[in-house]
Amino acid sequence: MQSIRKIFKIGFGPSSSHTMGPGNAARIFKERNPKASSYIVELYGSLAATGKGHMTDVAIAEVLAPKSVEIVWIPEIELPFHPNGMILKSLSANKDILDTWTIYSIGGGDLADEKTKISVQSIYDKHSMKQILEWTHKTGKTFWEYVEETEGPEIFNYLAEVWSVMKAAIKHGIEEEGVLPGGLGLQRKASSYYVKAKGYNGSMMSRALLFAYALATSETNASGGRVVTAPTCGSCGVLPAVLYHLHTGHHNVSDKKIIRALATAGLIGNIVKENASVSGAEVGCQGEIGVACAMAAAAGAQLFGGTTSQIEYAAEMGLEHHLGLTCDPICGLVQVPCIERNAFAAVRALDSCSYAMLSDGKHLVSFDKVVRTMKETGHDLPSLYKETSHGGLAKNVEGED
Structure with missing residues (x-):
């Protein structure tokens, strides 16, 4: 188990999985793509189905500002691993794709995929x-x-x-x-x-x-x-x-x-x-x-x-x-x-x-x-x-x- 800091996250509502998580994902993606001119963010499954009510698009756009971002809503498709899937793409000035990242907001503001969830370091020696x-x-x-x-x-x-x-x-x-x-x-x-x-x-x-x-x-x-x-x-x-x-x-x-x-x-x-x-x-x-x-x-x-x-x-x-x-x-x-x-x-x-x-x-x-x-x-x-x-x-x- 990870630190209980992961249970108690301080941030802004209304949703940890639909607002905090996507906002954190956008922040990480922005930091690793300093040369991006714009972005495309595809939201799948539950993220897309209730994202507007949860201000998912607002959280993402605020983080990626002042660069423009196109939000694509795809509620009818669930990506593997978790219902809250998203694909972030960074674009050059010529609209060429520079980088692509598939990530999931797994609840409580946490992010993970098949690799990151496996590599998470446990600090507790007991798990039940x-x-x-x-x-x-x-x-x-x-x-x-x-x-x-x-x-x-x-x-x-x-x-x-x-x-x-x-x-x-x-x-x-x-x-x-x-x-x-x-x-x-x-x-x-x-x-x-x-x-x-x-x-x-x-x-x-x-x-x-x-x-x-x-x-x-x-x-x-x-x-x-x-x-x-x-x-x-x-x-x-x-x-x-x-x-x-x-x-x-x-x-x-x-x-x-x-x-x-x-x-x-x-x-x-x-x-x-x-x-x-x-x-x-x-x-x-x-x-x-x-x-x-x-x-x-x-x-x-x-x-x-x-x-x-x-x-x-x-x-x-x-x-x-x-x-x-x-x-x-x-x-x-x-x-x-x-x-x-x-x-x-x-x-x-x-x-x-x-x-x-x-x-x-x-x-x-x-x-x-x-x-x-x-x-x-x-x-x-x-x-x-x-x-x-x-x-x-x-x-x-x-x-x-």
């Missing part, structure tokens, strides 16, 4: 929850300590920056009002939910605040604001909402403990990314919202003093109960149903945490088995339910009279 749990039981240490031993204490400096960006996204989202960009006419809800939450007491107030925090980050993302992938842009509201709620509420969890919980959450996301996928175009929304819920549930269980077995159980439930979740964004925008899903997954994460904390940590279905099931389920899903906007809600809502 079973192996890591055995290590914790043998050493008496917990998940965040495994991250520290592997990546060094400097990882916490990066996670402190991650936490800072997460808090800023929530605060920004709570203050914003009006309609989100994209053409759906979707009103921002975070601000009003936050205000209404203050009028409640007890569990209703707690839940309303959790909704508000998740909505705030997701709306910041949907408007192209600065967020942290956790593990993707489309699911970036779940983990920050849970952590901010425990930080600012009556639990009053310190920044230091939050940052350690981020390390645990990152490790959970890393396990899934290593053994399955966090790409909606590859496995559906279960790989985004489902994994985000698992990460948040594990972080919450740690902050409530859970054992490593209880933390694993919380993560397992967070993912298990999102199995089969489709990715069918209306108009290809990271808005409907994405934003609401972040809010509901945040609540489900805390529910998973509470359920696990009431147990002794023993349960029938392991986290590793759920990850394997999620991968198989994702591969069995028809492509129209994997970030193409050709099925599900995208088809039925857009087709209304």
Whole structure:
């Protein structure tokens, strides 16, 4: 497994796979083609199907500016290796092709192809929850300590920056009002939910605040604001909402403990990314919202003093109960149903945490088995339910009279 920095990427929304990834690809291609006079970028499969809603063309054009770029949309063809394929071509002044590069945006802002994915260097010596749990039981240490031993204490400096960006996204989202960009006419809800939450007491107030925090980050993302992938842009509201709620509420969890919980959450996301996928175009929304819920549930269980077995159980439930979740964004925008899903997954994460904390940590279905099931389920899903906007809600809502 790679560094958890690869799970927590800081950047601009609305999509890690459709905005961050293609933008990064364009940046790399531009650097290796300093003599190019113009570019052609061909987008295939899911990148082409929902690219306009995700501002894929805008991200590419901004990076390649001031040189001109022609974007070619080919949604009906999927390149080998991954649904988010793209071919970049650099041209001379005479329109001769100087260089061609085929690359894939594999989720969470990462790029890979048949060669680069094989050559990725692993820094973790364990690659499954079973192996890591055995290590914790043998050493008496917990998940965040495994991250520290592997990546060094400097990882916490990066996670402190991650936490800072997460808090800023929530605060920004709570203050914003009006309609989100994209053409759906979707009103921002975070601000009003936050205000209404203050009028409640007890569990209703707690839940309303959790909704508000998740909505705030997701709306910041949907408007192209600065967020942290956790593990993707489309699911970036779940983990920050849970952590901010425990930080600012009556639990009053310190920044230091939050940052350690981020390390645990990152490790959970890393396990899934290593053994399955966090790409909606590859496995559906279960790989985004489902994994985000698992990460948040594990972080919450740690902050409530859970054992490593209880933390694993919380993560397992967070993912298990999102199995089969489709990715069918209306108009290809990271808005409907994405934003609401972040809010509901945040609540489900805390529910998973509470359920696990009431147990002794023993349960029938392991986290590793759920990850394997999620991968198989994702591969069995028809492509129209994997970030193409050709099925599900995208088809039925857009087709209304």
